[in-house]
Amino acid sequence: xxxxxxxxxxxxxxxxxxxxxxxxxxxxxxxxxxxxxxxxxxxxxxxxxxxxxxxxxxxxxxxxxxxxxxxxxxxxxxxxxxxxxxxxxxxxxxxxxxxxxxxxxxxxxxxxxxxxxxxxxxxxxxxxxxxxxxxxxxxxxxxxxxxxxxxxxxxxxxxxxxxxxxxxxxxxxxxxxxxxxxxxxxxxxxxxxxxxxxxxxxxxxxxxxxxxxxxxxxxxxxxxxxxxxxxxxxxxxxxxxxxxxxxxxxxxxxxxxxxxxxxxxxxxxxxxxxxxxxxxxxxxxxxxxxxxxxxxxxxxxxxxxxxxxxxxxxxxxxxxxxxxxxxxxxxxxxxxxxxxxxxxxxxxxxxxxxxxxxxxxxxxxxxxxxxxxxxxxxxxxxxxxxxxxxxxxxxxxxxxxxxxxxxxxxxxxxxxxxxxxxxxxxxxxxxxxxxxxxxxxxxxxxxxxxxxxxxxxxxxxxxxxxxxxxxxxxxxxxxxxxxxxxxxxxxxxxxxxxxxxxxxxxxxxxxxxxxxxxxxxxxxxxxxxxxxxxx
Amino acid sequence: xxxxxxxxxxxxxxxxxxxxxxxxxxxxxxxxxxxxxxxxxxxxxxxxxxxxxxxxxxxxxxxxxxxxxxxxxxxxxxxxxxxxxxxxxxxxxxxxxxxxxxxxxxxx
Numbered sequence: 001x002x003x004x005x006x007x008x009x010x011x012x013x014x015x016x017x018x019x020x021x022x023x024x025x026x027x028x029x030x031x032x033x034x035x036x037x038x039x040x041x042x043x044x045x046x047x048x049x050x051x052x053x054x055x056x057x058x059x060x061x062x063x064x065x066x067x068x069x070x071x072x073x074x075x076x077x078x079x080x081x082x083x084x085x086x087x088x089x090x091x092x093x094x095x096x097x098x099x100x101x102x103x104x105x106x107x108x109x110x111x112x113x114x115x116x117x118x119x120x121x122x123x124x125x126x127x128x129x130x131x132x133x134x135x136x137x138x139x140x141x142x143x144x145x146x147x148x149x150x151x152x153x154x155x156x157x158x159x160x161x162x163x164x165x166x167x168x169x170x171x172x173x174x175x176x177x178x179x180x181x182x183x184x185x186x187x188x189x190x191x192x193x194x195x196x197x198x199x200x201x202x203x204x205x206x207x208x209x210x211x212x213x214x215x216x217x218x219x220x221x222x223x224x225x226x227x228x229x230x231x232x233x234x235x236x237x238x239x240x241x242x243x244x245x246x247x248x249x250x251x252x253x254x255x256x257x258x259x260x261x262x263x264x265x266x267x268x269x270x271x272x273x274x275x276x277x278x279x280x281x282x283x284x285x286x287x288x289x290x291x292x293x294x295x296x297x298x299x300x301x302x303x304x305x306x307x308x309x310x311x312x313x314x315x316x317x318x319x320x321x322x323x324x325x326x327x328x329x330x331x332x333x334x335x336x337x338x339x340x341x342x343x344x345x346x347x348x349x350x351x352x353x354x355x356x357x358x359x360x361x362x363x364x365x366x367x368x369x370x371x372x373x374x375x376x377x378x379x380x381x382x383x384x385x386x387x388x389x390x391x392x393x394x395x396x397x398x399x400x401x402x403x404x405x406x407x408x409x410x411x412x413x414x415x416x417x418x419x420x421x422x423x424x425x426x427x428x429x430x431x432x433x434x435x436x437x438x439x440x441x442x443x444x445x446x447x448x449x450x451x452x453x454x455x456x457x458x459x460x461x462x463x464x465x466x467x468x469x470x471x472x473x474x475x476x477x478x479x480x481x482x483x484x485x486x487x488x489x490x491x492x493x494x495x496x497x498x499x500x501x502x503x504x505x506x507x508x509x510x511x512x513x514x515x516x517x518x519x520x521x522x523x524x525x526x527x528x529x530x531x532x533x534x535x
Numbered sequence: 536x537x538x539x540x541x542x543x544x545x546x547x548x549x550x551x552x553x554x555x556x557x558x559x560x561x562x563x564x565x566x567x568x569x570x571x572x573x574x575x576x577x578x579x580x581x582x583x584x585x586x587x588x589x590x591x592x593x594x595x596x597x598x599x600x601x602x603x604x605x606x607x608x609x610x611x612x613x614x615x616x617x618x619x620x621x622x623x624x625x626x627x628x629x630x631x632x633x634x635x636x637x638x639x640x641x642x643x
Binding site: 251 | 559617629638
């Protein structure tokens, strides 16, 4: 038996943050994780995060993970990997399996940060090889470097489905379709738009009927569902896919919470069975805290803050920080957490949102098909007017939903972009300030929704600069296709410049030349196949 | 057992459904039909069904199938999902080799 002032179960964003906070107050902390690598899901998250600077916005998940680990190490936190917590007993004792033996530990306080697991949906053929969770696909690609399949169907249009769908394409897969039984795209519109402009079709109000194949997936049949979720007969479509990714939500891993005897409740909005917690994340058992997805499904940014609050609370319980010091820390963290929960995707909003906080009508085609239609586009404050476009280079910010994010505002050295104090505000452009064309806003936007447009570059031609995250990177002078927001080829395009510097963090700014009248339509560059002749 | 589950439970005959062959618990390979039949045979709670069929006693310890089984029970018994309790978790919360259990360093 060994005793620690704080035991943390789970070395993900919540657990590590709790450990760091507590250790920085002077506590002796041990963290257990059953995986070989620490960091929870962070190390497979290669996309840039949302939020504001203090939420580590525009940093990529795996880099956030690395920094958390370094910080924990510097503070002397002991991280035990390959260590499965099997039981949690009275008086805060836990049993841990490691290397085929069982050891017991006691903590003055315990933070349970066990995260979540993927939901599954049963259909005919769902146990065939080739049906995998979207998270599993992400692990295969980003941890093990393995391509999960060639032609993929993504079931679920929440952020997980959208983000992993994009990564599948980056890995070289063809994403045949994204389907969702709900009538609207569940995740951020900007994530959906990234896929639509590459040509991924969105089928909302569609569910999977069956997976074809004898000993592996050889196809999928999808079917439309009506308002009462009943399949519409005759609406079946067959998709030739070898992989079906399931991204239909997450469930908190609450076994240890329940084993400990904490009071729980079944809250569908939080993803299932979660511990009843007070505002500091303390469960019904004094000294046992829950933080991160186990306390209710959110995302890594809020998990980190919840972890910090729990770590600070445990430090206060044991006298490492004063009541006042704790209150001050907690208040700051709480505000930061509230910011993330604002906006139309925040977990407080229940109603079907139809307008942004500013009163703009939401793009229907974005919610239905994943792209903003030409007619809807001009409504939003980030879109330049016809007159603005005549003036020369302007940023075009296709950010049309209230999501908590503001790196674009700080990215512009000229101050062309304004979000304001409320980080869920839609960004607006200040066209009286001349855009220098540096492209920092383009790469800072985690949703890849910012473009630079110059309508008149040479007679009849204009320029479009866009974020580009595919390899191989095209060369200057390459000729390819310009795709519009729904992925249709609208013209041929020539790569005029490629900008990629370390500060851009792997996102390149690709500038292509397209006919002037298409500068507000063309949003993606598709390289031509080798030896393909472009007319 | 939930207070809602009283006398008015399933007493009609079991009727096979076209999707009864679908596996619900992957670890123990239990089908939807087997779970439905168990309910008709008098297993009304998820704990009873677990002991009767081994649903949720495999590798994932119910983390994947609990929600799916719950939906089936809710539908068959006409209950609200939130009124159905999932099986009580027990240590070990994860599958463990017996040799590891035999080497319990409690006193060390």
